[in-house]
Amino acid sequence: xxxxxxxxxxxNIQEGKTATLTCNYTNYSPAYLQWYRQDPGRGPVFLLxxxxxxxxxxxxxxxxxxxxxxxxxxxxxxxxxxxxxxxxLCALETAGANNLFFGTxxxxxxxx
Amino acid sequence: xxxxxxxxxxxxTEMGQEVTLRxxxxxxxxxxxWYRQTMMRGLELLIYFNNNVPIDDSGMPExxxxxxxxxxxxxxxxxxxxxxxxxxxxxxxxxxxxxEQFFGPxxxxxxx
Numbered sequence: 280x281x282x283x284x285x286x287x288x289x290x291n292i293q294e295g296k297t298a299t300l301t302c303n304y305t306n307y308s309p310a311y312l313q314w315y316r317q318d319p320g321r322g323p324v325f326l327l328x329x330x331x332x333x334x335x336x337x338x339x340x341x342x343x344x345x346x347x348x349x350x351x352x353x354x355x356x357x358x359x360x361x362x363x364x365x366x367x368l369c370a371l372e373t374a375g376a377n378n379l380f381f382g383t384x385x386x387x388x389x390x391x
Numbered sequence: 392x393x394x395x396x397x398x399x400x401x402x403x404t405e406m407g408q409e410v411t412l413r414x415x416x417x418x419x420x421x422x423x424x425w426y427r428q429t430m431m432r433g434l435e436l437l438i439y440f441n442n443n444v445p446i447d448d449s450g451m452p453e454x455x456x457x458x459x460x461x462x463x464x465x466x467x468x469x470x471x472x473x474x475x476x477x478x479x480x481x482x483x484x485x486x487x488x489x490x491e492q493f494f495g496p497x498x499x500x501x502x503x
Contacts, residue, residue, distance in 0.1 A: 313491060322395075322482050322494030323434070368434065377422060378447060379492065383433040 281306040283382040291388045300354040300385045302369035310374040312352050317366045359389045395495035403501045409471040412498045416485030425468050426482040473502045
């Protein structure tokens, strides 16, 4: 069956450290992988999109990698801040489709 | 642009009643998605439209759920009759083809 798993439900890290979140998938052939941030009581907000032929994408303190051999994406937040505390969702879009399949999310808490 | 607009923000109803959720997508976006989010199942796609035409409704749980998009600026998701297990947060999102999705603030539905 198809699965999208994010490494843990919750992750706590110290302010200033790098947070690394993992997204693993099985039985998908994604054309794109996207990462979203969701704050309590709000809808998800898009952060980054990486295509299957791209290895890495960066945006300010954010970095995403995509390994189609390992079927894994890593999402890094460098120099983390308490304001980065939120739930982070990965989502796959398969070739020829226009809908996203979401993982269950990782709740990140950055401790001051 | 005000972003994706959803109404109502909160809905409490009794089992058996009809519920109608509304969504106004971002102007110019040609895709509209309806999602349901629960703690147990995460964010699930219910149905999506392209240029007002339903493309994939395989995520709609059962015949009690229906969705329409009469024009490019309005969509509804209807549940009739509602049941307690329909309690969830329902999100609407819009997008331009192959780009990130913009989510609304969601409607929190409670069926008693």
